[in-house]
Amino acid sequence: MSAPGRWARWVSFVQEREPADTLALLRICLGLAVIGTISTVVAHDLVAFLWLDAANGGYRETVTPGFLYGLIGVTPTTVWGGVILGLVAGLFVTIGLGGRLPAFVALKAIQELTDLNGSAGGSYDALLTNALWLLVLSDATRTLSMDCYHRSGRFRDDTPVLAIPRRLFLFQLVLVYWSTGAQKVSNYWTPFGGFSALYYILQQPTWHRADMTWVAWIYPLTQVMTAAVWLFELGAPLLLLGLWARSWPEGRLAALSRRLPLRGMFALFGLGMHLGIEALMNVGPFSFISMSYYLALLQPEEARAAWARLTRGVSSRAPAG
Amino acid sequence: MERLKANLLALFVAAHLLAITLQALPAPGGGMSRSTWKDPTVQAEFDAWRVRLNGWGWEGTTAELEERLWDFARDFMDRRDQVLTPFRPYYLHAGTTQAWRMFVAPHRFPxxxxxxxxxxxxxxxxxxxxxxxxxxxxxxxxxxxxxxxxxxxxxxxxxxxxxxxxxxxxxxxxxxxxxxxxxxxxxxxxxxxxxxxxxxxxxxxxxxxxxxxxxxxxxx
Structure with a gap:
């Protein structure tokens, strides 16, 4: 195919539309992630300690701010203002009120607050801001939102929206896995180190929830999991290749990708991995944010069915009357 | 007008994908510190790779391997900085930083x-x-x-x-x-x-x- 032909196909691909149910579920989970990320710092009385200078309860003589705090200054008022703004924006994102603006405000709040102390955070902050940016780019309040209710008097709107933001979520998820897998160059992640990385990582006191000496008795299982995690991360792009191959008219790869439950296999291993991490380690909101990305695997009709099951489950548990 | 909008959107999405992919390419990042490289955990990694490379025919010591890697990493980071410079405003204002160095190695000497x-x-x-x-x-x-x-x-x-x-x-x-x-x-x-x-x-x-x-x- 010629270059103009490829470009035309790309433009057409970017213009594809689908109902917004998946994006709505992503929006709800990410709004909750914003609230959780900020509120645990508040609940642990760490706002001043982490994000302010020594004169205001912090431990550092001076705080090096990011872009916005560089403009408005780092004071208790501006930092607490950022905290409150972030929490309110997180709530608005969750309930879908205010269009794309709350997602951008939440993004900036998380980014600016965590930039105040870059040593006190992790990849989950970037994972969250990347996701919020995709919400800014998407029409994620189209359905299952207060905006939808205000617009139509109903909480559901089947008007199709651009599918590309959901696909970008999926690409981001795959990119995260591939990137982290490609950087696992330690001997311990490879056959040369006996696939012992997970065992030794679980012996580090920083992240674990409780003493992990017992893992020595299931060492072979940790070796299998080390190899599986490493291969899963490095091989994550195969998911995108497989999903793309399904649209090919013919060929062995196309046939194989149509036969295999690619999304299900990916979700089963990936979600299992994150649940395992969450059970054994305290890595903050990392697992919740990562698992939220998995919603992008759902086709809108599947997201709708999941939402219906969830709301049916909640309403059937609610007390009568 | 609609066609122009569609083309601009496609261009933006392509640029976004390029920006986040380039930044996600493996890099030592904050690990570029000589004192960090002297930690026993890092030294043990160098030594393990030196043993392997010796087995594959490379003749050199752990110190030489470390030197070569340091030079390579420094040059790589310089070039990476140049490549990423045009995208910096996007990373900054859109919050699209990508540093996925998660559990890249177990810390054997915690x-x-x-x-x-x-x-x-x-x-x-x-x-x-x-x-x-x-x-x-x-x-x-x-x-x-x-x-x-x-x-x-x-x-x-x-x-x-x-x-x-x-x-x-x-x-x-x-x-x-x-x-x-x-x-x-x-x-x-x-x-x-x-x-x-x-x-x-x-x-x-x-x-x-x-x-x-x-x-x-x-x-x-």
Whole structure:
């Protein structure tokens, strides 16, 4: 195919539309992630300690701010203002009120607050801001939102929206896995180190929830999991290749990708991995944010069915009357 | 007009994909520190790779391998910086930074923070990472963001921040332990046990490093 032909196909691909149910579920989970990320710092009385200078309860003589705090200054008022703004924006994102603006405000709040102390955070902050940016780019309040209710008097709107933001979520998820897998160059992640990385990582006191000496008795299982995690991360792009191959008219790869439950296999291993991490380690909101990305695997009709099951489950548990 | 909008959107999406992919390419990032490379965990990695490369015909020492890697990494980071420069405003304003260096290697020589107060002539342990009994200020110190800080403090480049952190905690200790005369922070650095050693019931052995003592008595 010629270059103009490829470009035309790309433009057409970017213009594809689908109902917004998946994006709505992503929006709800990410709004909750914003609230959780900020509120645990508040609940642990760490706002001043982490994000302010020594004169205001912090431990550092001076705080090096990011872009916005560089403009408005780092004071208790501006930092607490950022905290409150972030929490309110997180709530608005969750309930879908205010269009794309709350997602951008939440993004900036998380980014600016965590930039105040870059040593006190992790990849989950970037994972969250990347996701919020995709919400800014998407029409994620189209359905299952207060905006939808205000617009139509109903909480559901089947008007199709651009599918590309959901696909970008999926690409981001795959990119995260591939990137982290490609950087696992330690001997311990490879056959040369006996696939012992997970065992030794679980012996580090920083992240674990409780003493992990017992893992020595299931060492072979940790070796299998080390190899599986490493291969899963490095091989994550195969998911995108497989999903793309399904649209090919013919060929062995196309046939194989149509036969295999690619999304299900990916979700089963990936979600299992994150649940395992969450059970054994305290890595903050990392697992919740990562698992939220998995919603992008759902086709809108599947997201709708999941939402219906969830709301049916909640309403059937609610007390009568 | 619609066609122009569609083309511009497609261009933007392509640029976004390029920007985030370029930044996600493997890079040492914050690991570009000579003192960090001297940590026993990192040195053991170099040595393991040196043994392997020797087996594949490369003749060189661990120190030579480290030098070559340092030069390569420095050049790579310089070029990476040049390539990423046009995208910096996008990363900054859209929050699309990508640094997915997660558990890239197990830390075989971790350091466990211990905090003590001196009462009379004796030191009393008040906080120890992941300890069930020494839990002073665990509400702060066990939070995931503070865990991240403490992990970094055992590495040389963070020494200054570590000192400030200890001095801040000493202020809290002075309030919580009015009888105490001194506050001490130090890391117990040890090699994690192999599975065989753990099953045999051995205990990890190590040594205390990065000890900082702060007087809790106001200076005359």
């Amino acid at each position: 350091a466990r923070l211990e905090l003590e107060v001196k009462e009379g002539d004796d030191w009393r342990l008040v906080y120890k990472e992941r300890d069930a009994e020494a839990t002073w200020r665990a509400r702060w110190l066990d939070h995931d963001r503070v865990r991240s800080l403490i992990f970094r403090f055992s590495w040389r480049p963070y020494r200054k921040q570590y000192e400030l952190f200890v001095r801040r905690l000493a202020k809290e200790a002075a309030l919580d332990f009015p009888e105490a005369t001194s506050f001490r922070a130090r890391f117990y650095k040890y090699q994690t046990l192999t599975p065989e050693a753990a099953r045999a019931g051995e205990a990890p052995s190590g040594r205390y490093v990065e000890s900082i003592t702060v007087s809790l008595r106001s200076t005359p």
